[in-house]
Amino acid sequence: MSFDEEMREALQTFIIESLELLQDMEECLLSLEDGDDPTERVNAIFRAAHTIKGSSGLFGLDHIVSFTHVVESVLDALRDGKLGISPELVAALLPCCDHIALLIRNVVDGQLDADPAISAAGRELIDELQQFLQPGSVAEKAVTVSEKQDILEASGGGTMDSGNWHLSLRFGPDSLRDGMDPLSFIRYLSTLGSIAQLTTIAENMPIADQMDPETCYLGFEINFKSGAGKEEIEGVFEFVRETSTIRILPMDSEIDEFISLIKELPEDESFLGQLLVKSGALTKRELEDALNLQGEGDTEDGGQAAKSKQPIGEILVEQQVVQQPIVSAALDKQKQIKDNKARENQSIRVDAERLDILIDLIGELVISSAGVNLRALETRETGLLETTGEMMRLVEEVRDSALQLRMVPIGTTFSRFQRVVRDVSKELGKDIELIISGGDTEVDKSVVEKIGDPLMHLVRNSMDHGIETADLRRQRSKPARGSLRLNAYHASGSIVIEVSDDGGGLNRDRILEKAVERGLVQHNAVMSDQDVYALIFEPGFSTAQQVSNLSGRGVGMDVVKRNVTALRGRIEVESQIGMGTTMRIHLPLTLAIIDGFMVGVGKSTFVIPLDQILECVALPEDTGDREYVDLRGEVLPLIRLRPLFEIDCEPPRRENIVVVEYAGNKAGFIVDQLLGEFQTVIKPLSKLFAHIKGVAGSTILGSGKVALILDVPSLLEYVGSKNALVPPSLSQHSAQ
Amino acid sequence: MQTLTIEDELTIFTAADQKPRLLAFLNSADDLEINLAKVDEMDTAGLQLLILMKREAAQTGKKLRFVMHSKVVLDILELANLTSVFGDQVILAHNEE
Amino acid sequence: MAKTILIVDDSASVRQVVKIALTGAGYDVIEGVDGKDALSKLTGQKVHLIISDVNMPNMDGITFVKEVKQLAAYKFTPVIMLTTESQEGKKQEGQAAGAKAWVVKPFQPAQMLAAVSKLILP
Numbered sequence: 020m021s022f023d024e025e026m027r028e029a030l031q032t033f034i035i036e037s038l039e040l041l042q043d044m045e046e047c048l049l050s051l052e053d054g055d056d057p058t059e060r061v062n063a064i065f066r067a068a069h070t071i072k073g074s075s076g077l078f079g080l081d082h083i084v085s086f087t088h089v090v091e092s093v094l095d096a097l098r099d100g101k102l103g104i105s106p107e108l109v110a111a112l113l114p115c116c117d118h119i120a121l122l123i124r125n126v127v128d129g130q131l132d133a134d135p136a137i138s139a140a141g142r143e144l145i146d147e148l149q150q151f152l153q154p155g156s157v158a159e160k161a162v163t164v165s166e167k168q169d170i171l172e173a174s175g176g177g178t179m180d181s182g183n184w185h186l187s188l189r190f191g192p193d194s195l196r197d198g199m200d201p202l203s204f205i206r207y208l209s210t211l212g213s214i215a216q217l218t219t220i221a222e223n224m225p226i227a228d229q230m231d232p233e234t235c236y237l238g239f240e241i242n243f244k245s246g247a248g249k250e251e252i253e254g255v256f257e258f259v260r261e262t263s264t265i266r267i268l269p270m271d272s273e274i275d276e277f278i279s280l281i282k283e284l285p286e287d288e289s290f291l292g293q294l295l296v297k298s299g300a301l302t303k304r305e306l307e308d309a310l311n312l313q314g315e316g317d318t319e320d321g322g323q324a325a326k327s328k329q330p331i332g333e334i335l336v337e338q339q340v341v342q343q344p345i346v347s348a349a350l351d352k353q354k355q356i357k358d359n360k361a362r363e364n365q366s367i368r369v370d371a372e373r374l375d376i377l378i379d380l381i382g383e384l385v386i387s388s389a390g391v392n393l394r395a396l397e398t399r400e401t402g403l404l405e406t407t408g409e410m411m412r413l414v415e416e417v418r419d420s421a422l423q424l425r426m427v428p429i430g431t432t433f434s435r436f437q438r439v440v441r442d443v444s445k446e447l448g449k450d451i452e453l454i455i456s457g458g459d460t461e462v463d464k465s466v467v468e469k470i471g472d473p474l475m476h477l478v479r480n481s482m483d484h485g486i487e488t489a490d491l492r493r494q495r496s497k498p499a500r501g502s503l504r505l506n507a508y509h510a511s512g513s514i515v516i517e518v519s520d521d522g523g524g525l526n527r528d529r530i531l532e533k534a535v536e537r538g539l540v541q542h543n544a545v546m547s548d549q550d551v552y553a554l555i556f557e558p559g560f561s562t563a564q565q566v567s568n569l570s571g572r573g574v575g576m577d578v579v580k581r582n583v584t585a586l587r588g589r590i591e592v593e594s595q596i597g598m599g600t601t602m603r604i605h606l607p608l609t610l611a612i613i614d615g616f617m618v619g620v621g622k623s624t625f626v627i628p629l630d631q632i633l634e635c636v637a638l639p640e641d642t643g644d645r646e647y648v649d650l651r652g653e654v655l656p657l658i659r660l661r662p663l664f665e666i667d668c669e670p671p672r673r674e675n676i677v678v679v680e681y682a683g684n685k686a687g688f689i690v691d692q693l694l695g696e697f698q699t700v701i702k703p704l705s706k707l708f709a710h711i712k713g714v715a716g717s718t719i720l721g722s723g724k725v726a727l728i729l730d731v732p733s734l735l736e737y738v739g740s741k742n743a744l745v746p747p748s749l750s751q752h753s754a755q
Numbered sequence: 756m757q758t759l760t761i762e763d764e765l766t767i768f769t770a771a772d773q774k775p776r777l778l779a780f781l782n783s784a785d786d787l788e789i790n791l792a793k794v795d796e797m798d799t800a801g802l803q804l805l806i807l808m809k810r811e812a813a814q815t816g817k818k819l820r821f822v823m824h825s826k827v828v829l830d831i832l833e834l835a836n837l838t839s840v841f842g843d844q845v846i847l848a849h850n851e852e
Numbered sequence: 853m854a855k856t857i858l859i860v861d862d863s864a865s866v867r868q869v870v871k872i873a874l875t876g877a878g879y880d881v882i883e884g885v886d887g888k889d890a891l892s893k894l895t896g897q898k899v900h901l902i903i904s905d906v907n908m909p910n911m912d913g914i915t916f917v918k919e920v921k922q923l924a925a926y927k928f929t930p931v932i933m934l935t936t937e938s939q940e941g942k943k944q945e946g947q948a949a950g951a952k953a954w955v956v957k958p959f960q961p962a963q964m965l966a967a968v969s970k971l972i973l974p
Binding site for chain 1: 836
Binding site for chain 1: 874971
């Protein structure tokens with residue numbers, strides 16, 4: 020079917036539709052006065068007229084449009100309650116229905132434009148209707164109105180209420196020569212609304228001699244009333260826009276409207292221009308022009324461009340495209356949006372579970388990429404190795420940034436203690452100052468969550484038992500004000516959190532005495548200071564001479580140790596009598612993934628966290644069964660993994676030492692093979708193996724094999740204490 | 756009293772020819788009348804000429820009346836909101852020096 | 853006296869729709885199938901507005917517009933160029949040749965009528 024036929028068919032549809040609508044309209048009109056609520060019927064009549072007007076416009080039946088338009092206006096007033104239902108009105112409207120039907124039937128007969136005789140009849144009907152719209156003003160107008168052709172109504176001289184847009188038009192000098200007739204555009208403008216007031220500006224026309232009759236000198240100031248938006252009005256002048264000055268501004272009375280519109284805009288756009296465009300106060304083209312102007316300013320200014328760039332708002336006001344109050348409102352809005360954005364930037368709430376899933380998946384990705392890398396190594400294909408190398412690097416970055424997502428500064432946790440310290444010191448009658456440092460040290464979120472309670476205990480303990488009363492402090496010639504210090508920093512792959520006080524320090528003898536009393540240690544045990552201090556973390560241990568309501572609640576320091584251990588951390592105490600105590604918590608940076616170093620013992624593979632490894636050296640052949648070696652003049656205790664994990668097979672001829680360090684202690688693991696670096700995800704051991712010391716978790720190798728991750732701190736602890744307390748077999752070393 | 760009947764259209768197409776003719780007419784006497792009955796087309800260029808005539812006449816103290824406006828002329832004057840200016844002898848402020 | 857519009861397009865259906873839309877609004881419409889044909893239609897009658905396609909056999913739209921603007925009787929006649937979204941360059945070319953108005957294809961009859969109504973009365 021050709022376009023033409025389609026059009027014809029569409030026209031048929033329009034005719035049938037319109038005649039049906041007219042029938043409905045007539046029925047509704049006739050029943051309007053029957054006393055029932057007429058609202059629905061008035062709406063139906065209005066809709067019918069509106070539809071007919073709309074569709075006839077589609078087919079260019081402008082004589083129908085212009086006639087129906089007047090009918091529609093009357094019905095609109097009726098719908099809005101500005102007009103009451105009266106027999107006169109119904110009597111005026113019914114013939115209008117008939118007239119529209121007549122016009123449409125003429126269309127059926129192929130008459131697509133106005134028939135003069137019928138138009139005259141239509142004008143009479145319109146005059147009738149006009150009385151309902153503008154009582155009194157009709158007769159006078161009739162002469163000019165009727166002389167004008169049908170489409171145009173009420174351009175110029177219309178005495179309706181004032182407009183909502185002010186148009187200032189200065190047409191380009193070549194407009195006439197280009198065939199672009201200014202008055203023609205203005206005539207078209209009046210189809211979008213009504214021209215409430217128009218002033219022709221001819222001041223630019225030179226004296227007669229110099230006046231070029233083909234040059235356009237005229238300008239127009241128009242007060243325009245229309246429901247159309249700025250964009251639509253601008254569209255009227257599309258063809259002359261580039262050569263003319265077209266300014267469309269909301270009337271002063273409408274400015275408030277735009278300001279409230281701007282205030283109500285959604286906060287998803289932070290560019291000033293975009294805000295103004297969205298509110299309808301600015302059109303996209305005006306914005307584009309202003310941006311171009313801004314850009315031109317740049318090039319003129321050359322190097323200083325960035326500094327001297329004129330704000331877009333200023334340009335818009337200067338160009339008289341938007342009024343200052345509207346720009347100001349948009350600026351306020353922009354600021355509000357930016358502020359909110361900034362607030363959002365500080366923290367994005369993400370469901371912790373989602374983050375965990377991501378981290379978990381990345382963990383799997385790390386494992387499988389390690390697998391890919393292994394296979395690639397086997398092939399010895401350089402191309403493949405290059406790509407897998409690149410992939411490994413990327414995966415590593417992905418892993419790091421994923422873990423970064425979980426990192427939060429510990430500062431927020433620290434600053435919570437300001438309040439605690441103030442309240443508690445008041446309660447205790449002590450003057451204590453809290454000094455915080457290293458607050459921006461980042462820690463895994465889960466660590467932060469779990470470290471709060473242990474820290475609270477340590478802080479309270481220090482205030483309660485560490486820092487002396489002011490009197491005592493003065494006697495000891497210390498400043499009356501005690502100080503408590505919270506500090507955090509990164510050290511060799513772990514985060515260190517310190518709680519220190521300048522109090523009395525731990526009393527080694529009293530601790531030992533108490534420990535013996537409680538049966539925690541043998542009466543004559545020989546212990547280092549470290550080991551003695553560690554006793555305060557034993558269950559049920561309390562040394563305070565007077566039990567305060569803070570620390571003496573039966574919840575001892577053992578809870579602190581348990582919590583820290585659960586985080587794969589370690590706690591150590593440093594104390595000097597009379598000078599103070601420092602409790603130092605070492606925690607792994609993250610709980611999920613580590614860079615590991617793989618070692619082989621027999622057929623087993625172990626992973627040692629890389630950041631705890633100092634170096635690898637060959638085991639001197641003359642070591643024999645000794646428990647230590649001489650490492651460049653230093654005594655290095657040895658830990659033989661083979662007997663420790665009960666691996667039954669002959670050691671190879673040459674063995675290696677992996678030198679590890681944790682919290683200042685060193686030891687050497689004796690292994691068969693050094694297998695190299697390996698990123699690994701820590702899979703926690705199941706509960707069944709949870710009691711096993713020396714193993715931090717397991718991981719799955721690229722080959723699918725399981726490797727145990729060695730828990731260096733607990734193994735070092737084992738070395739340090741094996742002479743004194745700890746039974747030789749790790750698997751039995753479960754309870755304390 | 757001199758009368759000029761504009762026989763042609765008053766548009767951009769004729770403006771260049773009309774201008775000298777109209778100015779010559781303006782100089783021909785002191786009491787003038789322009790008959791617009793036969794103007795069947797008019798645009799902004801034509802309107803400019805009428806405004807120019809009106810202004811020149813006012814400046815030189817001549818009497819100039821436009822009469823027998825055709826529908827086309829009335830439409831244009833109405834559109835430019837100048838009906839009163841060209842319908843009777845009142846001169847709008849902005850057309851004066 | 854209805855104004856006359858010349859529509860120049862090699863597509864019969866485009867000419868037809870334009871004709872339907874414009875005659876319905878009260879304009880007289882004459883047709884040209886290409887630039888050459890259209891030039892011949894311009895002699896012997898007054899045309900108030902020209903609508904021209906760009907790509908046409910025999911004589912393309914740009915050349916046609918340039919030729920039209922050489923004719924004394926048409927040097928001020930408004931010309932609407934029918935462009936497509938992708939022919940931003942053609943629009944510029946058309947403007948330089950003298951076609952200061954444009955309608956982007958494909959268009960609804962109402963859009964064509966709107967463009968014409970901005971320029972001349974029926």
